[in-house]
Amino acid sequence: MSARHALPPLNCLRAFEAAARLASITRATHELALTQSAVSRQIQRLESDLEQPLFERQQTGLALTETGERYYRLVQRLLRELGEASAEIRRRPNEQSLTIASSPTIASFWLSRQLSDFQARHPDISIRMLIIEDPNRLEPGECDLGIYYHLPDEIDPPGMTAQAIFDHEAVAVLCSPAYLAREGRPDSVETLLSRHVLMVVEDHYHDWLTWQCWCETLGETWQTPARTLSANSYQLLMNATLAGQGVTLGWTRLLAHELREGLLVSALDTRIESRGRLSLLTPGQYQGTPAARLFRQWLMSRSDDTRPTEH
Structure with missing residues (x-):
């Protein structure tokens, strides 16, 4: 059998990855904007193609089988790398742009106030703000950087590494x-x-x-x-x-x-x-565009300039 014909049904992989990551078909349907029956069918088709069960259906939700756990880690890594590579290819070679993902609260109350200084220093860089409440819903390659609250003892969002912007809060x-x-x-x-x-x-x-x-x-x-x-x-x-x-x-x-x-x-x-820290999220294997590197350097160098006045 050729490598091409050995591939699983590729349109089922996103449904499997979302259900495995969220441990719930219902939550996966909301993330993927599909019906519950559509997600279930895609997972069943994938299991049929692999001739292996990937999930154990329990009263408390879904649990990955041992095979499912190994396959999930592989699929998640491949989807992340594919997304990052696709984002790089889509960029125009000389384009100076930066996409920053953040929650509605952080974007409106903090980030939008900070950006004027960065824009004044780098007027040639176009900035796009991507508003997504939960960083775990970020798709690979969807943004250059993210700014979210992150618990230091928790697993980083898939494909992201977190760096605290402030030493304490x-x-x-x-x-x-x-x-x-x-x-x-x-x-x-x-x-x-x-x-x-x-x-x-x-x-x-x-x-x-x-x-x-x-x-x-x-x-x-x-x-x-x-x-x-x-x-x-x-x-x-x-x-x-x-x-x-x-x-x-x-x-x-x-x-x-x-x-x-x-x-x-x-x-x-x-x-x-605060248990959580306002953190800069960076795609794990992503080297970053010049604009992203400039933003990271600017943000971390001025992290002590935004202290509140005590009342």
């Missing part, structure tokens, strides 16, 4: 001056939980930055907040906080401008060290 309890004037400053964690409107993010990607985690880190007794405003968008909740609708947990480096300008103030003096 604090999480504070923040609100607008108008909210503080209207509702009063809480004198304790118990008062905060029982009397104030807490902004709650309904998003598995932000599960490590929760009110309960914050409370337990301080050694305080957790209780369900009496009043909340919840959404699956941190950006929406930050805008609601600025509009005086409640109190949020916020990264002081991310919100340095709002703190310096007095648009946000601390509702409590207590701060904790």
Whole structure:
């Protein structure tokens, strides 16, 4: 059999890779914008072609078989390298462009404010911002660099390496001056939980930055907040906080401008060290364009210039 005829059905590989990475056909359907039956059929076709089961179907979701685990690592690497090579080929040889992926909150509250300095230094470079909430959904070759919050003890997003932009970062309890004037400053964690409107993010990607985690880190007794405003968008909740609708947990480096300008103030003096770090993500095997290398050098050299004013 020739190497060509030994290849599996290639259009099934993305469905397999997404289902394996997310451990769920349902979540893979959302990422790939396909129906659940279409993803299931593609995986079944691949298993039939290989004459090997790749998944064990369990009540808690999908689990890779031993064969499936080996095949997943191979497929993921090949798709990543193919994406990176395709992105390189698509680039015009003399094109000075840079695509930066980031979340809506980071892009609107932090990155967009920083870019004016880079653009002034390098006016010949065109910048494209790619807004994707979860870095694990980045496709290989989709961007030159990414800027996201990353937990140092977690596995890097597929095909990416993470480098912290700041050496440390604090999480504070923040609100607008108008909210503080209207509702009063809480004198304790118990008062905060029982009397104030807490902004709650309904998003598995932000599960490590929760009110309960914050409370337990301080050694305080957790209780369900009496009043909340919840959404699956941190950006929406930050805008609601600025509009005086409640109190949020916020990264002081991310919100340095709002703190310096007095648009946000601390509702409590207590701060904790952030588990996550604002990080620069770089494709693992990617050497980078000249524009990407210039941006990396610029960003890391000015990381200490964006400290917030304490309030």
